[in-house]
Amino acid sequence: MVESSGADAFVSGLGKGREAFHSEVTEYSLRIGERTPEDFLRHFSCSKIMISLASRPMERARIISELTGVHERVANKLSPENAGETLQIALDEGVTTPKEIVRLFQADDRQRYLNRHELWAFDIEGQPWKASASDSVAHGRAEKFIAYLIDRAIDNLLISHEEIVSALGVVKLAGWLPSEMLGQIIETALKKSDKFTEEDLLRAAPASSLVAHVPLDYLWEKVVVPLIAEQHDYAPKAGSGAQVGGVGSGSPLGGGAGNSPLGGSAAPGSPLSGESGSGWSFRPAPDLSAKPEEKDAAPPSSSSEEGDMVGEDEIIETEDEVRPSEGAMPVAGRKGPPRKAQSS
Known part of the structure; x- marks a missing residue:
């Protein structure tokens, strides 16, 4: 380090x-x-x-x-x-x-x-990431502070070399690092008998070199904030709504006001489903305008006699049968004995 x-x-x-x-x-x-x-x-x-x-x-x-x-x-x-x-x-x-x-x-x-x-x-x-290069004292102090953050985060096992290189991007690093340093990195890679790793890269270009060549705000945005501050709960994650000492909308379960703990509306059949006194239901209202053969079958009318046998092709609709005024025709095709005439 x-x-x-x-x-x-x-x-x-x-x-x-x-x-x-x-x-x-x-x-x-x-x-x-x-x-x-x-x-x-x-x-x-x-x-x-x-x-x-x-x-x-x-x-x-x-x-x-x-x-x-x-x-x-x-x-x-x-x-x-x-x-x-x-x-x-x-x-x-x-x-x-x-x-x-x-x-x-x-x-x-x-x-x-x-x-x-x-x-x-x-x-x-x-706000060390905003230190102006025109203020050499403040900028130099900010470079030391950010380099120290990265070094100590690695030493305390909070972040890995792979995470840092991936966050910064190899192409961007190659564009920022001086050609002399890139030459040394290539030379070191060629001399290694085994794989040249991200740890080798950051050994050749340590944090103290990164802060001298990579913009401080880029280092802060890509490494310090997401990989250190937010990942290890030194600061609430952006947009989480978390509050110090309390639980905000960014709780681990992701639920918000009016939502179930799983983050969505309550499931049907639960006390929050809205069928108990809320005035609405998950079940759709019956379509009274549909033709009898398009509706679901309903149980036989109570006016049928116990001895009547109802075939599978006989369907008695609950509302069309009991309301002749609406013009519904009785269903034909009974297979059982004819109904006896009732005496007046």
Whole structure:
């Protein structure tokens, strides 16, 4: 891995993975000046920091005691809310500084106890992908920051070399990389006895080289956002409607308001199908204008005598039979004995 800064390297104690990566990125952004302690306290007030440590009274007491001079045994008795007020007063009165607060609120603890989405929003608030090349200091810092993101994401097993190369596109890379570097890559590929892989390519053109030749906004859009931020839930996916601390329309099941959990309308026969008091039904209304032979067969009329036998070609319609006024003709062709005349 190529170290992207002269700043002392910080390696998280959270092991490899999503949490360690984020802890390292936040600490790095503060160390190189991409973010400042003042920025941090603007996002996370003294009260918010102490409340986030509600389950860690001894850690709260350590910070309060060292920054305000209050005895640790006394500080240990303070509630999270009171501890936040005490720390804020010390800050307002110049007893402590944002830099000292951030220093004592250790990097891994920030990652453990603060909201992940809010912490990521703090990390990228400076929008490094928009840094202007005319501002050499800001642009150089942005290059280091983005290169560090990519390097640490690889080292923490969040993304693979194959994903990076596929996202950027080999043709586009060939157009951006200088000819001298491309020559070295080709030479290395020819000397290899086995397959030249994406890992070999990124070893020849590491992240520190990519940020120098590939537009930063392209790297951010193709690699950082989809493969790191969204894929590992540092930021909600675009268009998902997800909210911090809640479930939006982009929930895993994909259901929205008025939809079933599977993302569509409720199935027929379910309580939401609309047949119980909703005024509509999945069953179509009967077509009274159809001819008798086109309709479905109906059971014999109750006026038939028990001894009458009905052949398969005799069909008695429910409404055409009982409403002669509509001009319906009785169905002929009875095979049973004739009906007896009724006495008046």
